[in-house]
Amino acid sequence: xxxxxxxxxxxxxxxxxxxxxxxxxxxxxxxxxxxxxxxxxxxxxxxxxxxxxxxxxxxxxxxxxxxxxxxxxxxxxxxxxxxxxxxxxxxxxxxxxxxxxxxxxxxxxxxxxxxxxxxxxxxxxxxxx
Amino acid sequence: xxxxxxxxxxxxxxxxxxxxxxxxxxxxxxxxxxxxxxxxxxxxxxxxxxxxxxxxxxxxxxxxxxxxxxxxxxxxxxxxxxxxxxxxxxxxxxxxxxxxxxxxxxxxxxxxxxxxxxxxxxxxxxxxx
DNA sequence: CTAGTTGCAAAGAGTTTGCATGGCG
DNA sequence: CGCCATGCAAACTCTTTGCAACTAG
Numbered sequence: 001x002x003x004x005x006x007x008x009x010x011x012x013x014x015x016x017x018x019x020x021x022x023x024x025x026x027x028x029x030x031x032x033x034x035x036x037x038x039x040x041x042x043x044x045x046x047x048x049x050x051x052x053x054x055x056x057x058x059x060x061x062x063x064x065x066x067x068x069x070x071x072x073x074x075x076x077x078x079x080x081x082x083x084x085x086x087x088x089x090x091x092x093x094x095x096x097x098x099x100x101x102x103x104x105x106x107x108x109x110x111x112x113x114x115x116x117x118x119x120x121x122x123x124x125x126x127x128x129x
Numbered sequence: 130x131x132x133x134x135x136x137x138x139x140x141x142x143x144x145x146x147x148x149x150x151x152x153x154x155x156x157x158x159x160x161x162x163x164x165x166x167x168x169x170x171x172x173x174x175x176x177x178x179x180x181x182x183x184x185x186x187x188x189x190x191x192x193x194x195x196x197x198x199x200x201x202x203x204x205x206x207x208x209x210x211x212x213x214x215x216x217x218x219x220x221x222x223x224x225x226x227x228x229x230x231x232x233x234x235x236x237x238x239x240x241x242x243x244x245x246x247x248x249x250x251x252x253x254x255x256x257x258x
Numbered sequence: 259c260t261a262g263t264t265g266c267a268a269a270g271a272g273t274t275t276g277c278a279t280g281g282c283g
Numbered sequence: 284c285g286c287c288a289t290g291c292a293a294a295c296t297c298t299t300t301g302c303a304a305c306t307a308g
Contacts, residue, residue, distance in 0.1 A: 006264075026298080039266080046299095096233075096237075104221070110252050113251070119248075121239055132287060168275085171273065
């Protein structure tokens with residue numbers, strides 16, 4: 001769908017790739033990339049979402065106003081874990097995800113879509129600290 | 130924390146109790162309650178959240194801008210399932226929730242907080258349709 | 259050269275806040 | 284009667300959009 005390879009697009013993609021284990025707001029991306037305007041960020045993010053390369057989710061504490069984006073390529077098969085303390089995003093492996101989904105489908109007849117569910121909690125590292 | 134029992138507060142509470150299995154936006158509440166102003170809705174919702182009577186979550190498709198609130202009283206012990214089609218909110222029972230959480234803690238050392246994680250998917254009724 | 263992109267500024271949408279008025283206790 | 288809560292409007296924040304200028308292919 002993107003037709004031209006502009007330098008803004010490239011910067012954005014590189015940025016997202018580098019921060020693939022974080023949930024990031026459009027505002028923060030624009031702040032970190034001085035050569036990309038806020039509107040270009042929004043437009044490209046929307047485009048990437050349509051392409052299925054990233055997907056939206058909410059901030060750790062659910063109170064944040066801004067949307068956050070998380071890379072979704074090859075992540076459709078499993079759920080994610082988001083730490084409320086450090087904001088780090090963990091990937092539950094496909095195997096495990098499938099098990100949980102099966103377990104819920106069996107007892108509740110509800111089929112969870114792993115691609116857009118995020119489990120919130122605290123990661124091992126933060127709990128220790 | 131609420132000091133007076135105003136009629137707006139009462140209407141809001143009744144409304145939330147009645148819609149306890151849905152995720153509802155402030156805008157919609159204000160629309161459905163002509164005697165309660167939008168700002169009163171926001172202020173009381175914030176108040177209820179501070180009291181722990183409700184908690185925030187995102188809309189079914191994750192694209193909705195408006196925040197949504199879900200009654201949280203007696204719901205801290207389990208996770209919720211939100212249907213992307215009809216928006217209905219289902220309660221995973223405490224037992225089952227605990228099992229899932231244990232299972233994740235065991236394999237990932239990540240402790241999920243049931244109070245604010247919502248699993249998205251499609252319910253049995255909508256899948257049949 | 260042509261169509262897709264960008265940047266800026268203005269428009270929208272949702273949420274918060276200041277302040278005078280009104281109502282609960 | 285005194286203090287809290289409401290309503291309205293203004294202020295804010297985040298996101299989207301119109302449009303002219305720019306640029307990748």
